[in-house]
Amino acid sequence: MSxxxxxxxxxxxxxxxxxxxxxxxxxPSGSMTCLVGPNGAGKSTALALAAGLLPPTSGQITVSGAxxxxxxxxxxxxxxxxxxxxxxxxxxGEVLDLACAIRSVGARARRQVLEVxxxxxxxxxxxxxxxxxxLRRLGLLSCLVGSPQLLLLDEPFVGLDPETHERLVNHLEDxxxxxxxxxxxxxxxxxxxRFNPHTVVLxxxxxxxxxxxxxxxxxxxxxxxxxxxxxxxLEALSGNHASSFxxxxx
Amino acid sequence: MKAALLIARREIQLLRRSRxxxxxxxxxxxxxxxxxxxxxxxxxxxxxxxxxxxxxxxIALSGVVLPLLALLAGAELLAGEIEDGSLIxxxxxxxxxxxxxxxxxxxxxxxxxxxxxxxxxxxGVAVAMNRGIDSWRDWAAVxxxxxxxxxxxxxxxxxxxxSGKGRVRVFGAALIAWIVLVFALDGLLLxxxxxxxxxxxxxxxxxxxxxxxxxxxxxxxxxxxxSKDPHARHSEAEAEPMTTPSxxxxxxxxxxxxRVTALTASPVLRPRVGLSFPNSRPRELLxxxxxxxxxxxVLPLGAAFYxxxxxxxx
Numbered sequence: 001m002s003x004x005x006x007x008x009x010x011x012x013x014x015x016x017x018x019x020x021x022x023x024x025x026x027x028p029s030g031s032m033t034c035l036v037g038p039n040g041a042g043k044s045t046a047l048a049l050a051a052g053l054l055p056p057t058s059g060q061i062t063v064s065g066a067x068x069x070x071x072x073x074x075x076x077x078x079x080x081x082x083x084x085x086x087x088x089x090x091x092x093g094e095v096l097d098l099a100c101a102i103r104s105v106g107a108r109a110r111r112q113v114l115e116v117x118x119x120x121x122x123x124x125x126x127x128x129x130x131x132x133x134x135l136r137r138l139g140l141l142s143c144l145v146g147s148p149q150l151l152l153l154d155e156p157f158v159g160l161d162p163e164t165h166e167r168l169v170n171h172l173e174d175x176x177x178x179x180x181x182x183x184x185x186x187x188x189x190x191x192x193x194r195f196n197p198h199t200v201v202l203x204x205x206x207x208x209x210x211x212x213x214x215x216x217x218x219x220x221x222x223x224x225x226x227x228x229x230x231x232x233x234l235e236a237l238s239g240n241h242a243s244s245f246x247x248x249x250x
Numbered sequence: 251m252k253a254a255l256l257i258a259r260r261e262i263q264l265l266r267r268s269r270x271x272x273x274x275x276x277x278x279x280x281x282x283x284x285x286x287x288x289x290x291x292x293x294x295x296x297x298x299x300x301x302x303x304x305x306x307x308x309i310a311l312s313g314v315v316l317p318l319l320a321l322l323a324g325a326e327l328l329a330g331e332i333e334d335g336s337l338i339x340x341x342x343x344x345x346x347x348x349x350x351x352x353x354x355x356x357x358x359x360x361x362x363x364x365x366x367x368x369x370x371x372x373x374g375v376a377v378a379m380n381r382g383i384d385s386w387r388d389w390a391a392v393x394x395x396x397x398x399x400x401x402x403x404x405x406x407x408x409x410x411x412x413s414g415k416g417r418v419r420v421f422g423a424a425l426i427a428w429i430v431l432v433f434a435l436d437g438l439l440l441x442x443x444x445x446x447x448x449x450x451x452x453x454x455x456x457x458x459x460x461x462x463x464x465x466x467x468x469x470x471x472x473x474x475x476x477s478k479d480p481h482a483r484h485s486e487a488e489a490e491p492m493t494t495p496s497x498x499x500x501x502x503x504x505x506x507x508x509r510v511t512a513l514t515a516s517p518v519l520r521p522r523v524g525l526s527f528p529n530s531r532p533r534e535l536l537x538x539x540x541x542x543x544x545x546x547x548v549l550p551l552g553a554a555f556y557x558x559x560x561x562x563x564x
Contacts, residue, residue, distance in 0.1 A: 045564075051342060053563055070559070075344035085335035089267040094260070095339070101256050102343045142339050 004029040004150055004181025005050060010059030012045050012205075019045040021205045023059070029149075032172070032182040032195040036233045037202035043185035044082050046202070047152045050183060051079035063150055075103070078148035080156055082185075084139030088128030092119055092138055095127065096145070103146035110145070116171045117141040118164050133159045140168065151175065153184040157191055169194060189230035199229050201236035209236040253345050257353025258360070260340075265361045270326065274319060275365045281315050282369040286377055298377050302385040302518045305392055309512050309519075312396040313505050314432055317403040321424040323362060324407020327354055328554075329420035332411075332563060341563070351558050355408065355551065359401060366397060391515030398543050399508040403431065405550030406504075412554045414561035435503045443499050501542030511539050 005027040012020040020042040027033040035043040048054045050061055055070040063074055086095055096119070100110050114120050117137040122130060130138065136159040143151065151172075157165055169191060172182060176195065186192055192199075199211040211232045265271045285307040289299035328351070331337035340350055370393045378386060410423045500506035513519050514535065 048564060053338065053341060055560075055562075077342075077344070079342040081335075081338050081342070083335060084339070086339055087264055087331070087336045089264050090260070094263060098256060098260055098340075099343055102253055102345055139339070142342065 004031075004064060005033075005183060006062045007046070007050070008060045008062070010046075010049060010056045010061060012042075012049060012054065013057045018205050020049070020056075023202075023205075023207055025200060025207065025210075027181050027183050027198070029064075029181050030176060030179045032176060032184060032192075032197040033200060034192045034195075034197040034229060035183065035185040035200050035202055036187065036189075036192075036229060037208070038237070040204075041202040042205040043202055044154050045205075047079065047154050047183065047185055048081070050150075051077060051152050053079070074150070076149040077152065078143040078146070078150070079152040080139050080143040080154055082154040084135045086127040086135070086138060088126060090127050091124055092127060092130065092134075093123035095138060096123065096141060099142045099145045105146045109147065113141050113145045116144060116164075116167050118167070133161065136160060137164060144171070147175070147178075147180075149180050151180060151182045151184075153182065153186075155186055156184060157186060157188045165191075189228060189233070192229045197229070199232045201233055203237065253349045254353040254356060257340065257345070257350055258357035261354050261357025262361050265358060270323075271361070271365075274323060274362065275369070277315070277319060278366050279369040279372075281311060282373045284311060286373050298380045300381040300384060301377055301389040304377070305385070305388055305512075305516060305519055306522075308389070308392055308396075309509060312392070312399065313508055316396050316400045317432055317505055318428050320362075320400040320402075320404035321407040321410075321428050322421065323358065324404035324409075325411040325420045325424040326417075327358055327408050327411055328558065329411035329415070329417050332414050332561070333417050338563060347558050348555055351408075351412075351555060359404065362400070362404075363397060366400065367393075370396075385516075385518050388516035388518045392512040395508050395511040395515065398511065398547070399504055402504040402543070402546035402550065403428075405547060405554065406431075409550045409554040409557060412558040412561060414563065431503055431505050436505050439499055439503050439506050446499070498538060501538060501545075504546045507539065507542045507546065511543070514539060 005025075007023050007025040010020060010023045011018065023042070023046060025033070025046075035046060037043055045054065049056055050063070050068060052068045052070055052074070061068040063077065066074070068074070096110065096114075099105075117140050119134070119137050119141055122134055125134075127135070127138065140156065143153070156168065160168065172195065176182060182195075182197075184192070184197075199209075200207065201209040201211075209232065211229075285304040286298045289303055289307065290297045328337070337350075341347060374386065374389065374393075377389075406427055407424050410427065411420050413420065413423075415423075500510045
């Protein structure tokens with residue numbers, strides 16, 4: 001399986017704060033990797049670095065072998081930031097039009113992303129009039145349009161109603177089947193386990209634990225043989241994780 | 251190129267709905283009409299003044315108001331969107347920051363330049379219909395020089411906004427830049443100009459006081475241009491030509507360069523400040539002015555692009 005996204009000894013500092021320290025990770029194509037960790041662990045920083053919105057203080061990030069450059073996002077990357085802020089004076093339709101035009105997306109792909117996000121009914125509304133949930137969907141729409149091969153999703157399931165939530169899960173499953181790479185930061189463990197992801201635990205900017213897929217079982221309560229994302233996370237935090245379940249890259 | 255045009259279109263969509271843009275249009279309209287309407291009021295009459303009479307006041311007002319408006323509009327271009335995070339969605343699309351900034355600059359400068367030109371064109375038409383078209387070319391030249399000044403100072407504002415600091419800090423920096431350009435640096439350069447000029451011969455004037463026989467150093471300041479003292483006026487034949495080194499000094503400040511440009515382009519104003527071109531306009535002077543504007547249009551924008559490439563948006 002080829003490597004879709006790769007972090008190589010990446011460190012990012014904000015002043016005196018080390019948001020990410022010597023972070024190494026490989027996200028294979030056609031798989032989902034979920035970043036879990038307490039608040040302020042560096043999950044969002046890792047995603048912003050991969051999106052090319054932040055420069056690493058040291059280290060290198062590559063997407064399909066090409067180095068991620070600050071200020072020049074790749075055409076194959078879709079990024080959903082933690083907070084979806086759009087200019088209040090634009091309509092949702094204008095946001096979609098811009099995203100479609102820049103990604104050179106046709107009417108069919110436009111319809112598809114509208115079906116996933118269910119935004120059709122508010123396309124004429126100014127963004128300033130939309131609720132938090134609608135804004136979240138608009139962020140998803142901007143990220144998913146054009147079917148980018150690398151999806152960087154920061155808390156994608158937060159604020160979504162159950163129908164949109166389910167449509168998004170189905171869409172992500174389709175994208176994974178078609179070979180897309182997904183890196184997601186989320187605390188929605190039950191949903192994450194449906195994708196059987198690589199689970200990466202970050203604590204205070206350091207990689208604490210990696211769980212390979214195959215050891216997950218969302219239906220099992222026996223955490224000795226089958227690990228859920230939640231149990232991996234809790235064990236990693238408590239320092240009781242069994243080393244045979246994964247390897248830590250430092 | 252296509253992406254930059256798409257961003258420019260989005261910027262125009264935003265500006266058409268923005269109250270700040272509406273306010274700027276009102277201010278530009280007021281700026282355009284003030285010289286035409288205000289001057290006749292001094293003599294207690296209502297109406298419009300002629301093009302030639304409007305020029306000094308227009309230069310004085312434009313040299314103060316336009317840099318302020320342009321600096322704030324330029325600073326807001328990036329500072330506002332960086333602060334509220336609305337720039338991030340654009341930058342998550344396959345769009346380089348350079349393209350994004352180019353599109354935003356194009357959109358904002360085109361709509362504000364259009365508003366400026368429409369505001370002044372309406373004044374021009376009204377004055378031409380009421381007072382005739384004498385000296386309209388001088389007035390048009392001053393108007394276009396004002397547009398260049400706006401673009402140059404707008405670029406400085408954009409460079410300040412590209413720092414990624416908050417709105418308050420960027421607007422504070424823009425105000426400081428305005429004070430420096432319009433008052434401090436302008437005064438300093440004029441002082442330098444006087445210091446470098448050869449000592450002027452003096453004579454006892456007709457009113458018994460010592461006055462300049464001829465203003466050997468040009469004073470392209472809006473304030474001095476408003477003098478109505480007939481002894482301050484000299485014919486082109488009497489006046490000394492402005493030398494290129496003088497222009498170089500004034501080209502160090504876009505506000506001073508605006509005045510030099512306006513005066514150079516205006517045969518009506520030149521004799522009033524002792525600026526003359528004995529045969530034809532010296533090529534060096536025009537080259538200096540053109541080069542000065544080129545530098546002031548390109549340098550701040552270049553700094554803005556350089557800075558924005560490296561700005562942390564989180």
